Amino acid sequence: MNSLQTSRNLVLEQIKNACKLANRSENDVQLLAVSKTHPSEILQEMYETGQRAFGENYLQEALDKIEKLKNLEIEWHFIGHVQRNKTKHLASNFAWVHGVDRLIIAERLSSQREASQAPLNICLQVNIDAQDTKDGCSPEDVADLVKTISQLPHLKLRGLMVIPAPNNTQAFADAKFLFEKVKTEHAHPEDWDTLSMGMSGDMVDAIDAGSTMVRVGTALFGARDYSLK
Ligand SMILES: *Cc1c(COP(=O)(O)O)cnc(C)c1O
Numbered sequence: 001m002n003s004l005q006t007s008r009n010l011v012l013e014q015i016k017n018a019c020k021l022a023n024r025s026e027n028d029v030q031l032l033a034v035s036k037t038h039p040s041e042i043l044q045e046m047y048e049t050g051q052r053a054f055g056e057n058y059l060q061e062a063l064d065k066i067e068k069l070k071n072l073e074i075e076w077h078f079i080g081h082v083q084r085n086k087t088k089h090l091a092s093n094f095a096w097v098h099g100v101d102r103l104i105i106a107e108r109l110s111s112q113r114e115a116s117q118a119p120l121n122i123c124l125q126v127n128i129d130a131q132d133t134k135d136g137c138s139p140e141d142v143a144d145l146v147k148t149i150s151q152l153p154h155l156k157l158r159g160l161m162v163i164p165a166p167n168n169t170q171a172f173a174d175a176k177f178l179f180e181k182v183k184t185e186h187a188h189p190e191d192w193d194t195l196s197m198g199m200s201g202d203m204v205d206a207i208d209a210g211s212t213m214v215r216v217g218t219a220l221f222g223a224r225d226y227s228l229k
Pocket of ligand 1: 036046053079080163199200201215216217218219
């Protein structure tokens with residue numbers, strides 16, 4: 001077995017055990033392979049182990065990989081910060097965008113998504129633990145954003161995405177509470193099914209709190225070397 005197969009099996013096993021501990025079905029939690037900084041050959045190898053959902057943070061790097069791997073049936077997720085002038089590329093090339101945190105971004109994604117494509121899946125990024133960052137809307141704004149964004153035609157508003165500070169386990173519980181609370185604002189509540197939280201270091205806690213999608217990079221691919229970029 002190659003090393004990517006080994007690491008993926010280990011991560012899947014961790015997810016399964018975390019689900020068991022939390023009394024949840026292992027099918028409730030999806031594994032998103034975060035492949036930023038890794039070359040397309042490595043993604044292809046990971047694909048061959050059975051992985052289909054890949055997450056990327058940097059648009060140009062992602063577009064290069066999408067082009068190189070266009071013959072594979074990869075579900076591409078954009079998990080980086082969404083800049084207003086990049087929405088066109090996101091709308092046409094990705095299946096999911098996790099970092100939507102303002103109405104104007106959602107409106108642009110919706111109007112730029114081709115009607116011939118499936119609706120673009122999006123998550124609202126919430127700054128759940130009031131970190132000093134410009135990414136993520138504040139928890140108080142989520143209900144209104146859900147109400148408005150869920151009515152946009154070419155989007156499917158799936159849920160929330162959070163990146164709490166390391167070791168802030170309470171933040172996962174807060175995100176789960178907010179996720180349940182704002183569901184009633186959604187124009188199509190049956191679409192509201194995704195809580196994107198948990199990374200290599202904290203996926204067990206995130207799953208315990210109710211995560212439905214863990215975004216895992218290091219535990220699958222090893223440490224990232226940004227100097228190669
Ligand atoms: C890089 C990244 C991850 C993966 O982090 P690891 O600690 O390598 O698992 C997950 N989510 C986001 C938003 C990221 O930028």
